[in-house]
Amino acid sequence: xxxxxxxxxxxxxxVNSDRLYSFVxxxxxxxxxxxxxxxxxxxxxxxxxxxxVVTDSPVHSSxxxxxxxxxxxxxxxxxxxxxxxxxxxxEDELExxxxxxxxxxxxxETEGSTxxxxxxxxxxxxxxxxxxxxxxxxxxxxIRCGQQLDGKSGVTFGYIHxxxxxxxxxxxxxxxxxxxxxxxxKKLYLVLDLDHTLLNSTxxxxxxxxxxYLLNQTDSLRDISKGxxxxxxxxxxxxxxxxxxxxxxxxxxEMFEMYIYTMGDxxxxxxxxxxxxxxxxxxxxxxxxxxxxxxxxxKGLDVVLGQESAVLILDDTEHAWVKHKDNLILMERYxxxxxxxxxxxxxxxxxxxxxxxxxxxxxxxxxxxxxxxxVHCTFFDKHQEDDLINRDVxxxxxxxxxxxxxxxxxxxxxxxxxxxxxxxxxxxxxxxTCLAEVDPSVTHVxxxxxxxxxxxxxxxxxxxxxxxxxxxxxxxxWEKQPEENFIIKKKx
Amino acid sequence: xxxxIVLERNMQLHPRYFGRNLRDNLVSKLMKxxxxxxxxxxxxxxxxxxxENIGKGLIRDGTGFVTFPxxxxxxxxxxxxxxxxEAVVTMVNKMGFFAEAGPVQIFVSNHLIPDDMEFQSGxxxxxxxxxxxxxxQKDSEVRLKIIGTRVDATEIFxxxxxxxxxxxxxxxxxxx
Numbered sequence: 066x067x068x069x070x071x072x073x074x075x076x077x078x079x080v081n082s083d084r085l086y087s088f089v090x091x092x093x094x095x096x097x098x099x100x101x102x103x104x105x106x107x108x109x110x111x112x113x114x115x116x117x118v119v120t121d122s123p124v125h126s127s128x129x130x131x132x133x134x135x136x137x138x139x140x141x142x143x144x145x146x147x148x149x150x151x152x153x154x155x156e157d158e159l160e161x162x163x164x165x166x167x168x169x170x171x172x173x174e175t176e177g178s179t180x181x182x183x184x185x186x187x188x189x190x191x192x193x194x195x196x197x198x199x200x201x202x203x204x205x206x207x208i209r210c211g212q213q214l215d216g217k218s219g220v221t222f223g224y225i226h227x228x229x230x231x232x233x234x235x236x237x238x239x240x241x242x243x244x245x246x247x248x249x250x251k252k253l254y255l256v257l258d259l260d261h262t263l264l265n266s267t268x269x270x271x272x273x274x275x276x277x278y279l280l281n282q283t284d285s286l287r288d289i290s291k292g293x294x295x296x297x298x299x300x301x302x303x304x305x306x307x308x309x310x311x312x313x314x315x316x317x318x319e320m321f322e323m324y325i326y327t328m329g330d331x332x333x334x335x336x337x338x339x340x341x342x343x344x345x346x347x348x349x350x351x352x353x354x355x356x357x358x359x360x361x362x363x364k365g366l367d368v369v370l371g372q373e374s375a376v377l378i379l380d381d382t383e384h385a386w387v388k389h390k391d392n393l394i395l396m397e398r399y400x401x402x403x404x405x406x407x408x409x410x411x412x413x414x415x416x417x418x419x420x421x422x423x424x425x426x427x428x429x430x431x432x433x434x435x436x437x438x439x440v441h442c443t444f445f446d447k448h449q450e451d452d453l454i455n456r457d458v459x460x461x462x463x464x465x466x467x468x469x470x471x472x473x474x475x476x477x478x479x480x481x482x483x484x485x486x487x488x489x490x491x492x493x494x495x496x497x498t499c500l501a502e503v504d505p506s507v508t509h510v511x512x513x514x515x516x517x518x519x520x521x522x523x524x525x526x527x528x529x530x531x532x533x534x535x536x537x538x539x540x541x542x543w544e545k546q547p548e549e550n551f552i553i554k555k556k557x
Numbered sequence: 558x559x560x561x562i563v564l565e566r567n568m569q570l571h572p573r574y575f576g577r578n579l580r581d582n583l584v585s586k587l588m589k590x591x592x593x594x595x596x597x598x599x600x601x602x603x604x605x606x607x608x609e610n611i612g613k614g615l616i617r618d619g620t621g622f623v624t625f626p627x628x629x630x631x632x633x634x635x636x637x638x639x640x641x642x643e644a645v646v647t648m649v650n651k652m653g654f655f656a657e658a659g660p661v662q663i664f665v666s667n668h669l670i671p672d673d674m675e676f677q678s679g680x681x682x683x684x685x686x687x688x689x690x691x692x693x694q695k696d697s698e699v700r701l702k703i704i705g706t707r708v709d710a711t712e713i714f715x716x717x718x719x720x721x722x723x724x725x726x727x728x729x730x731x732x733x
Contacts, residue, residue, distance in 0.1 A: 200668065201652070204707045204714025208653070208666035211638065211705020211716040226648065226655055226664070228714060243651050246678065322678070346680040350650060370651065 200235035204228040220367055224331075224357040225350050236370065244372045247322065248453045251445050254371035255321035255437070258380040259329060259337050261398040261405065263313075263430075266304040266337075269296070271404035275418040279303065289343040297336060304340060305401040308423045309430040314347055316434060320441040322371070324351040326364055326378075328385065331356045363387060374457040377440065379433065391459040394436065397429045397541040429541065436543045440465055463494070469539055471496035476503050478512035478519035480533060488533055491540050511536060515553050558640060560633050562599065563609055566591065569622045570614075584608060587627055593660070597708040600635025601660050636661055636703050636715050643727065644717070646697045649682045656699060661713045665701060669718035671725070691726050698728040 197210035203226070205214050219230040231239075247253070257263060272279070283303070284292020293306040317323060325341075325348050327334045334354040342348050359367055364385045366373055378386055381396045400406045401422070403415035416422055423429065443461045445453070475497050477485060488511070489499050500507060503522050510523035510530050523530040535551035566587065574582040584605075591602045612626035636642060636658070644656035644663050653666035667676065667684075674684040674691070683694035693699060701717035701724055708714075719725045 201666070203664040203666075203716060204662075204709070204712075206705040206707050206714065206716050208664060208716055209668045211703075213705070213707065222652075225650060225652070226662075229652070229664070231652070239651055242676075243678075246676070250678075349680065349682065350648060 198234070199232065200238075201229070201231035203230075220359060221357065222368065224353045224368070236367075239370055240372045243370060244375060244454065247371075247375065251320075253321050253441060253444065253458055254324065254369065254376040255317060256324045256326045256366070256369060256376060256378045256380075256392075258378075258382070258396070259325060259327040259334065261381040261400070262307075262379055262396045263310050263341060263399075264304055264306045264337060265399050265401040265405055266302050266333075267402035267404045269301050269303055271402070272303065273403040273415075273418060276403060276415070279417060289340055295340055300333070300336065303402070304337065305417070306340065307399045307401075307430055308425045308428050309434075310341065313430045313434050314341060317437060318347050320437065321377070322351075323347050324353060324369055324371075326353045326369070326380075328355045328362075328364070328382075330354055365389070366392070374459065377437065377458060377462065391463065394433060394462070395541065396433065399423065399429070432542045432544065436465065466494055466543070467496035469495040469543055470536075470545055473497040473509055473545075474507045475499050475509045475511055475536075476501070476507050476519055478510055478517045479514045480511065481513075484533070488536055492536050495536075495539060509535075509548070512553060520553070558635060558637060559603070560599075560635065561606065561630065562633060563628055563630050564591075564599065564602075565626060565628045568625045568627050569617075570625060572621045572623070575623075580611065583611065583625060583627065587629060591629075591631070595660070595708065595711050595713060597710070599633045600708065600713065601633060603632040603634050603659075606630045606632060634659060634661070635708075636706050636713060638703055638706060640703045641700060641724075642703060642717070643698060643700050646693060646695055646699060649676075649684065649694055651676050651678070651682075654684065654693060656701065656717070661715055663701065663703070663715040663717045665699075665717045665719055669704075669716075669720050671720050693726055697726050700724050700727050 197207055197212065199207040199209065199212070199214060201208045201219055202214050205228070206212065207214055219232040220236065222229045222231055260266060279294065280296065280303075283294050283296040286292075286295060286297075289295070290311070293308070293310075295304050295306075296302075297304065314323070325334060325338055327337070329337070331354040334352050338348050338352045353368055357368055359365055362385070364380070366376055366378075366389050369376060373389070373392065376389075376392050378389060378393045379396055380386060380393060381398045383390065383393065383395055386393050398409065400409070400411070401416045403418055406413065406415050425431075440458065440461050443465065444456055444458055470492060473492075473496075475492050477488065477499070480488060492499055492511075497509075503510070503519055507523075507528060510519050510528055511533050512520045512523075512530060513533065514520060515524075515530065520530055522528075529548045530553060531548050531551040532553050535546055535548065538546045538551070568583055568587060568590070570579075570583060570586065574586075587608075588605050592604060593602065595601050607630040609628035609630060611628075614623040614625045616623050642658045642661075642663070644658040644661075646654050646656045648655040651667070653664060653668075653670060656663045656665065670684055670693075671686075673686050674693070675687070677683050677685055681694055683692050685692045699719060701719050702721055703715050704718050705716040706713065
């Protein structure tokens with residue numbers, strides 16, 4: 066069917082009427098039908114024997130009038146048999162077009178040998194004018210025009226399908242269109258990390274002797290949705306899902322379009338996705354592994370098809386997201402197995418060794434879910450004035466964060482120099498005011514030692530004297546923690 | 558398009574297969590070796606249908622293996638640019654959809670899906686017309702036109718379009 070784009074390259078080539086003629090003939094042959102076309106193109110009707118332009122079409126604009134007049138003149142000059150008026154007299158336009166189509170088909174059959182040449186010529190001219198921008202490639206072919214490309218440009222999207230690459234403009238186009246539909250459904254994006262965030266895995270060989278009892282307690286792989294401890298024999302691994310993770314995913318999927326983004330390799334990531342989502346309802350082709358990232362040892366939102374202003378990230382490793390710290394919600398690490406504790410340099414007993422686990426209803430995931438709900442609620446708050454499309458989840462996140470410790474005035478005392486700037490930043494992001502010296506407005510003294518001058522001042526003035534972990538805990542749980550749990554012990 | 562053609566291949570056979578059943582062994586090894594493989598020139602070898610001729614074997618020095626030149630008839634499948642194919646949708650996402658016609662992977666980008674079909678996400682992502690009468694989702698059968706092909710050593714990739722007359726869904730799994 067003739068579209069507006071076809072029309073544009075008609076005008077570019079109408080100077081050469083022979084080529085135009087063959088082009089239109091090709092088009093007519095190819096599409097087989099001229100009936101239900103736009104006003105402009107329906108006023109053009111060509112046959113191999115005679116070329117003519119219907120001038121009395123009621124729909125065309127003055128601009129197209131000019132064009133048709135020009136065409137008429139050009140064609141009249143080059144083909145002596147043309148009769149411009151003959152078609153104009155024909156009342157039943159559709160009927161005539163149909164007849165002509167038959168004619169064209171019959172003549173094309175007889176001219177089989179030449180039509181190929183014409184086709185070639187037209188393919189050449191159309192590629193010249195209608196340049197495809199090659200929005201992406203699949204198996205090093207353009208996804209729009211099928212042309213062979215060099216296959217090295219653009220961002221790979223191997224996690225969606227092997228051999229798929231997209232260019233930046235196409236990615237931003239997809240993000241924009243997706244954003245609109247997403248906002249209509251009142252959803253945002255959520256990128257989830259696997260290890261230490263949603264689950265904890267260990268190699269079977271790394272199980273400590275105190276943990277070997279777990280081997281008899283694994284849940285069946287046949288009924289994944291009920292279990293939380295799985296032994297994956299062929300990967301030589303054991304995986305423990307974090308308590309509350311199933312309810313977490315179920316509730317989060319109402320508010321978010323979820324991605325998995327892990328530093329593990331592809332088979333591992335897919336296997337874990339199967340454990341978390343046995344029905345395949347949450348992460349449909351949205352599992353990104355380290356093989357899919359664009360930078361080594363870094364996670365980036367460039368392979369996530371979502372506007373950065375609408376993405377929240379849940380991860381336990383801050384430095385993996387150097388470019389997207391504002392989107393990040395830092396998770397407290399989940400160490401169920403001893404090998405994972407050792408990996409991070411803790412010498413304490415693992416949860417598995419203690420035969421303990423995080424609390425189902427009051428654990429880290431339950432707490433973070435509350436934060437996610439709050440952010441989601443604020444983002445889609447009807448009372449805000451600006452448009453949904455202009456809102457930024459990063460601002461919402463930082464404003465929610467800044468209420469955690471609001472009203473607290475903090476003075477630090479005897480904190481290790483290397484840790485001080487990050488602690489101070491953390492406290493300020495949560496809305497606390499940090500002072501260098503004590504004054505009557507101070508509410509908390511954060512110290513590692515009760516013997517310092519500031520600590521003694523706090524005790525004397527009846528202010529809170531807390532350990533730096535108080536700030537870290539508030540940062541993980543997005544809640545001011547009870548100060549009495551963070552009292553500094555006296556050194557013996 | 559399918560073709561029934563004659564191809565040739567040099568088969569190496571271990572001496573333990575020599576004997577009365579040499580020919581049968583050779584044929585079954587040939588089938589195992591070539592069926593399901595892919596060559597850039599001929600496309601996918603679907604099935605071996607017959608043996609034209611088995612040439613004289615040549616004993617390899619040192620190994621004892623014998624090389625037989627075998628001429629065989631087979632059915633091959635090769636997609637062409639401009640060809641109309643029927644394929645089963647395997648994955649639908651916001652970029653378009655992926656479909657399979659036998660061993661061939663076809664991608665139809667959303668540029669080449671009619672403009673009146675819109676992407677609907679959810680646990681069953683699909684492309685649907687505004688009136689909801691036509692729906693493309695996983696396992697739908699579609700008729701599409703190939704606009705580009707690339708044949709690798711083991712895979713064939715195609716770009717398809719359904720933005721043309723008489724193309725699109727031919728069987729909706731939801732209604733069956």
